[in-house]
Amino acid sequence: METFQPFLNFFAAQKAVIGYCLMAVITVGGEHLFSVVSFDCPCSKENFEYGMTFLLGPAALLLILGLFFCGGSTPNVAAKGMQMAKKEDCKIFVRACIAPVIWLCASLLDGTFYECAASGMKANSLNETEDCLQELVKLPCDESNGKERILRFKAHAQMRAWFLIIGAAIVFSCVKFCSQDNNVQRMYKKHYARELRERFDAFVVEKASKMAERQIQRIKKDTLNWKTILLQQSA
Structure with missing residues (x-):
């Protein structure tokens, strides 16, 4: 090799x-x-x-x-x-x-x-x-x-x-x-682009996780409300 x-x-x-x-x-x-x-x-x-x-x-x-x-x-x-x-x-x-x-x-x-x-x-x-x-x-x-x-x-x-x-x-x-560009500029642009992409991906994952958590809480709340309504109707 x-x-x-x-x-x-x-x-x-x-x-x-x-x-x-x-x-x-x-x-x-x-x-x-x-x-x-x-x-x-x-x-x-x-x-x-x-x-x-x-x-x-x-x-x-x-x-x-x-x-x-x-x-x-x-x-x-x-x-x-x-x-x-x-x-x-x-x-x-x-x-x-x-x-x-x-x-x-x-x-x-x-x-x-x-x-x-x-x-x-x-x-x-x-x-x-x-x-x-x-x-x-x-x-x-x-x-x-x-x-x-x-x-x-x-x-x-x-x-x-x-x-x-x-x-x-x-x-x-x-x-x-x-x-x-010289070597320093190329290295700076390369690391800058990689750092920017990594930080942006982390931000997107965090934002998506928070939005998914809020959506799950809303679904749980709606489910509990429907269960309460069904119990009241059956009574």
């Missing part, structure tokens, strides 16, 4: 990084599976709506789930003060944005959703003949007739993906740098 102790200590110290890496792998794999199995561009004027739904819909869902799980896993910030609560809320929101950003980056680098959406957007915005519009919306289904335009769509998607990656890296780095 002592042989594996350094590895266990390493995984315990880097559990957040390992968790984010696993989340990234699962998100990228899910995006690829989604694009292969579920996505089928209609090749009509609804291309834009269909492509943007697959691009932004799962990202919005991941953001909601991230806010739910990240918010539920953090200690109660109501008793930490306004400044600490705001900082904690900011960190929760940033952590919740990781999965949606990974989804958007993976989707844009792949380009499948963006190609479908871009063909529909161009068809709705260009003042072209009906034949040209029909040819444009059918590009995702027949790439041989417009390979250059499809490559242009994919290049635009990948450029936007790299802009998003760079912007997200800058934002996450700034938040990490601004919220970085």
